[in-house]
Amino acid sequence: LAKTTQPISMDSYEGQEVNITCSHNNIATNDYITWYQQFPSQGPRFIIQGYKTKVTNEVASLFIPADRKSSTLSLPRVSLSDTAVYYCLVGDNNDMRFGAGTRLTVKP
Amino acid sequence: SAVISQKPSRDICQRGTSLTIQCQVDSQVTMMFWYRQQPGQSLTLIATANQGSEATYESGFVIDKFPISRPNLTFSTLTVSNLSPEDSSIYLCSVRQGISDGYTFGSGTRLTVV
Numbered sequence: 001l002a003k004t005t006q007p008i009s010m011d012s013y014e015g016q017e018v019n020i021t022c023s024h025n026n027i028a029t030n031d032y033i034t035w036y037q038q039f040p041s042q043g044p045r046f047i048i049q050g051y052k053t054k055v056t057n058e059v060a061s062l063f064i065p066a067d068r069k070s071s072t073l074s075l076p077r078v079s080l081s082d083t084a085v086y087y088c089l090v091g092d093n094n095d096m097r098f099g100a101g102t103r104l105t106v107k108p
Numbered sequence: 109s110a111v112i113s114q115k116p117s118r119d120i121c122q123r124g125t126s127l128t129i130q131c132q133v134d135s136q137v138t139m140m141f142w143y144r145q146q147p148g149q150s151l152t153l154i155a156t157a158n159q160g161s162e163a164t165y166e167s168g169f170v171i172d173k174f175p176i177s178r179p180n181l182t183f184s185t186l187t188v189s190n191l192s193p194e195d196s197s198i199y200l201c202s203v204r205q206g207i208s209d210g211y212t213f214g215s216g217t218r219l220t221v222v
Contacts, residue, residue, distance in 0.1 A: 043200050043216050046210030046212070087151075098153075
């Protein structure tokens with residue numbers, strides 16, 4: 001399984017764009033890249049998933065370079081309610097292992 | 109997406125006893141997953157439960173300590189047996205959605221062992 005590396009924490013301010021990068025040097029051909037968000041006392045919530053290039057939904061964008069050894073979750077114009085832990089997972093959707101995650105704190 | 113009802117949401121148990129956690133899904137799913145999340149930590153996969161077969165446990169987790177039932181395609185239970193304070197944690201169940209839709213998680217069960 002591809003191991004993922006993310007920053008432990010990040011700080012931002014309301015209205016800014018936040019980019020969280022995840023490294024996954026050993027990603028396999030069949031692996032997808034998936035990001036989850038977790039608030040305190042809740043289960044993780046699916047944000048976005050991609051395989052290559054760029055994926056965008058109503059919540060975020062996911063940028064994946066051609067070599068797929070890293071990915072970047074982009075959150076546009078964050079608000080205080082985006083304060084959470086963000087997890088990057090790499091796998092074939094049959095085996096989801098969580099890394100340490102990035103604790104994002106959005107300040108007013 | 110699937111909706112998962114997980115019970116109980118929290119419990120306080122005496123050491124040496126057991127707690128059974130239930131997860132009910134509003135749609136049929138092949139695979140259900142059980143995770144543990146210790147305070148301030150990430151999630152650790154305990155086991156994968158397929159209907160009609162034995163659960164597959166991850167390294168460090170054994171069936172005697174964490175027996176799992178999967179009687180049908182919408183329901184599963186995880187029992188944490190012979191409780192000790194080290195078992196105090198949040199336990200979550202999860203199901204896989206479509207190929208590109210990731211996983212849905214229950215709201216978790218916060219277990220405190222005293």
